[in-house]
Amino acid sequence: MPHASRLSWLIKCAGVAVALLLACGLATARFGSALQQPTVTTRDGTIITLNRYVGEPVPDLVLVGSSVAWRLKEEYFSHPRVRNLALAGGSPVTSLDIVAKQKSLPKIVLIETNVLTRLPDAALIAKFSGGARTEALFLRPVRTAVAAYETWNHTPLSAADARAERDRLLSEPPSPFDNKVYLDRAVQQMNDDDPTVPARVNVARMKELIDDIERRGSRAFLLEIPFAPEIEESRMVTMSKAIVHAAFPDRGRWLPINPPLSELRWADGVHLDERSALLVVRAIESALAERGR
Structure with missing residues (x-):
């Protein structure tokens, strides 16, 4: 009798599991193309950013770069069709290469050149390069569920909320935070680093990609975001x-x-x-408007 009871319990569990997989499969079929399918990875922020880019309509302006440009939030721009693909801890060439491999291009690509000490991420480029993205069928339902959660959890600010946030920041005085300890540490590290090899690799690939996207009708501009004066004078930056x-x-x-x-x-x-x-974003928008004239 206990054996029959255990068998009945196992059959019920198996039935529930099959039902859940079928439901997830139907959700994938129904919503899978609309929800960006996130890859299971520890680099969640990067994956969410790139999944969002390849899964949504092409924006007018894309910003690529490192953690320096990552701070320029999309809601700081007055134009709604802006995507920031800067990758914290990454090379600007990674996102630039991914953008160049899509079927459609943005009108303008801004390339932050402050940090060129990291080589392009070949794995990310391969994963998000046009039709190259593949995945095991049995993982798609799981990723669809994760995508639904991430889409809900990272909903962009409304236009009114974004404007209110910009007004709030501009109404505040400059921060009085004393960053000397952190500044001294950064200066020491940047004086120790030799960027020659990765910078030359990045620049060579950057030239190829710029030629490619401009041949296809996009426009690329290089951008330097200001550092603190002490950082500007460091060995790595110069x-x-x-x-x-x-x-x-x-x-x-x-x-x-x-x-x-x-x-x-x-x-x-x-x-x-x-x-x-936000002040740097406003300067970028002003410079772009000047170029437009």
């Missing part, structure tokens, strides 16, 4: 600038921005705080 400017000597290739430097603040001399990031 060497990186020399390499990238030698590769791109045409001033028309660059988007010069003029944010109010006296009002900018950095947590560590490298990464802008929220108010400062």
Whole structure:
């Protein structure tokens, strides 16, 4: 009798599992194309960002870069059709390569060149390059469920809420935070780093990708986001600038921005705080408007 009871319980569990898989399969068929299918990975933020880009309509403007540009939030831009594909801890070439491999391109691509010490992420590029993304069928229902949660959990601000946030930041004075300890640490690290090899790899690939996307009708501009003065004078920054400017000597290739430097603040001399990031975004929009005229 106990044996029969256990068998009955196992049959019921199996039936429930099959029903759940069928339900998830139907959800995948119904919603799978609308929900970006996230890859199971520890790099959740990066995966969510890139899944969102390849799964949504092509924006007018895309920003690629490192953690320096990552601080320039999409809601800081007055134009709604902007996507920030800057990857914290990554190379600007990773996102630029992914953008270039899509069927449709944005009108403008801004390329932050501040940090060129990290090589492109070949795994991410392969995963998000057009039709190259594949996955095991049995994992798709799970990923659809995760995508639904992430879509709900990362809903962008409404236009009114974004405007209110910009107004709030601008109404505040510059932060009085004393970052000396963190600034000194960053300066020491940047004086120890030699960016020559990765910077040359990044710049060479960047030139190829820019030629490709501009041949297809997009427009690319290089962008330098201000660092604290002490960081600007560091070995890594000066060497990186020399390499990238030698590769791109045409001033028309660059988007010069003029944010109010006296009002900018950095947590560590490298990464802008929220108010400062908004001021830099406004300077970017002003420079783009000037180019448009």
